[in-house]
Amino acid sequence: MSGSSELFAIAAHLHVQLRRKTGRVIDTEWLATNAEYARAIVRFTRERAAAEGHADLLPWADKLEAAIVAMGAAPRKTLLDVAAEALRAAPGPAPSGEQPHKYVGGLR
Amino acid sequence: MPEDISGPALAALDSLSGADTAWVMVSTALVLLMTLPGIGLFYGGMVRRFNALNTMASVMAIAALVSVLWFAIAYSLAFTPGGELGGFIGGLSRAGFAGLGYFGPDGQVAVSHLAPRLPESVFALFQLSFAVITCALVVGALVERMKFGALLGFAGLWLLLVYAPIAHWVWEPGGWLAQLGALDFAGGAVVHINAGAAALVCAYALGPRQGYGREPFLPFNLGLTMAGTGLLWVGWFGFNGGSALAADGRAGLAMVVTHIAAAAGALAWMLAEYAARRRATLLGLCSGVVAGLVAITPAAGFVGPRAALLIGVAAGFACYWGATGLKRLLRADDSLDVFGVHGVGGLVGALLTGALADPAISGQQGSLLTQLIACVAVLGYSLVMTTVVLFIVSRFAGLRVGADAERQGLDAALHNERLGG
Numbered sequence: 001m002s003g004s005s006e007l008f009a010i011a012a013h014l015h016v017q018l019r020r021k022t023g024r025v026i027d028t029e030w031l032a033t034n035a036e037y038a039r040a041i042v043r044f045t046r047e048r049a050a051a052e053g054h055a056d057l058l059p060w061a062d063k064l065e066a067a068i069v070a071m072g073a074a075p076r077k078t079l080l081d082v083a084a085e086a087l088r089a090a091p092g093p094a095p096s097g098e099q100p101h102k103y104v105g106g107l108r
Numbered sequence: 109m110p111e112d113i114s115g116p117a118l119a120a121l122d123s124l125s126g127a128d129t130a131w132v133m134v135s136t137a138l139v140l141l142m143t144l145p146g147i148g149l150f151y152g153g154m155v156r157r158f159n160a161l162n163t164m165a166s167v168m169a170i171a172a173l174v175s176v177l178w179f180a181i182a183y184s185l186a187f188t189p190g191g192e193l194g195g196f197i198g199g200l201s202r203a204g205f206a207g208l209g210y211f212g213p214d215g216q217v218a219v220s221h222l223a224p225r226l227p228e229s230v231f232a233l234f235q236l237s238f239a240v241i242t243c244a245l246v247v248g249a250l251v252e253r254m255k256f257g258a259l260l261g262f263a264g265l266w267l268l269l270v271y272a273p274i275a276h277w278v279w280e281p282g283g284w285l286a287q288l289g290a291l292d293f294a295g296g297a298v299v300h301i302n303a304g305a306a307a308l309v310c311a312y313a314l315g316p317r318q319g320y321g322r323e324p325f326l327p328f329n330l331g332l333t334m335a336g337t338g339l340l341w342v343g344w345f346g347f348n349g350g351s352a353l354a355a356d357g358r359a360g361l362a363m364v365v366t367h368i369a370a371a372a373g374a375l376a377w378m379l380a381e382y383a384a385r386r387r388a389t390l391l392g393l394c395s396g397v398v399a400g401l402v403a404i405t406p407a408a409g410f411v412g413p414r415a416a417l418l419i420g421v422a423a424g425f426a427c428y429w430g431a432t433g434l435k436r437l438l439r440a441d442d443s444l445d446v447f448g449v450h451g452v453g454g455l456v457g458a459l460l461t462g463a464l465a466d467p468a469i470s471g472q473q474g475s476l477l478t479q480l481i482a483c484v485a486v487l488g489y490s491l492v493m494t495t496v497v498l499f500i501v502s503r504f505a506g507l508r509v510g511a512d513a514e515r516q517g518l519d520a521a522l523h524n525e526r527l528g529g
Contacts, residue, residue, distance in 0.1 A: 053526035103324040
């Protein structure tokens, strides 16, 4: 199976599984051609698998992640992403009013 | 009356005390409630959402495993005289579920030499509930990353090689620490110092969780932790009050000092936390309650209310430091602060028992030196033998789940279940 058809096969399978298990509808064509979108779907799939106990989704997230390398596309950051990362890196109060290091390295 | 027996024996049914028997039966149920569901809720609320079920399952499975092993062999090793090695380990006369007999037509019943006015079945079950909670306490140090099978292997071996010998040293009259005069009314050393030391070794052996110290590990539901704390607080009346092994004035006093120390521990922790961080947290209050309860455990049958207040306050401050400053010094991912609360609280309580024990209550004089020897012996033995037990288990099973399973969460990866919601 060529890299492209394998990607489409993974995308199609994930499309069905994610819609059935999580209600999320993904764009299979965009997934098979855009590495940034594919990475986001890998993250989403793993998060939902952990949060909702869908262990069978994890192998597909792994397959997609492996296939992204074959796409050869370096992740491109939008201006919005760059600005968001800069903001996250900047020191500032935690949004909930909790101490900034709450629950890091200890509960108490 | 078989008051002077030196080992388990048969006694006439009419030599038993109905009131004592009933109280210890109730206390047994209270102590089991501390674990099932007390510790399950207390710990389950503090771990991350995707590991809460695994934490509860660990507590439940340990309770079942320890229960079977207790009657199979551990009870005999802990609470029977041991011949030439009697200072260090008990014999096998009660191994294989033997000796808990009740012979109605003959008017006889088995009794333990430690509690000749109760059926031995009740005494053995009461002591079982202590073994269960001690093993379950260690879970707090190894949550979110240990293999389930390895955990059970560890708990079984630890019960036999660590808990049973230490219980024998301290509580069986022939045990070497009992002979030395060490005071441990309900398990400050046997339960709390022991579990705290084991927890520390487990934390070092397993290593930190992925992202520890870099990412916030949000507790699943501190409401569950509060519910667990409530069960622990109420259950501790059985833990300490029941350890009098009689429905008498000493049991009543033990309950009062238990309650005072719990309340004082909560207030002291709250003050310490407020002084350091300008916040009084629910988890801090819960932790302070447990700190006070832990510290009064060895002292409960030996001290009065004022001493209990002092012990509770000292434990609240000391355990706050144990779970924060000391934790940073030790650099171990003791995930739910078992050593910081139970280890430190147990040490504080055991030592203060030596200083504050009132001979007018029990007829026994405390000795700081004897208590220190007992603390060092239990701490040292538990540290070394827990290392040995972990080494044995690691040869057979490996201790830690894979990186993917840890990232995914143990609820899904190990149990294929979720807690709900």
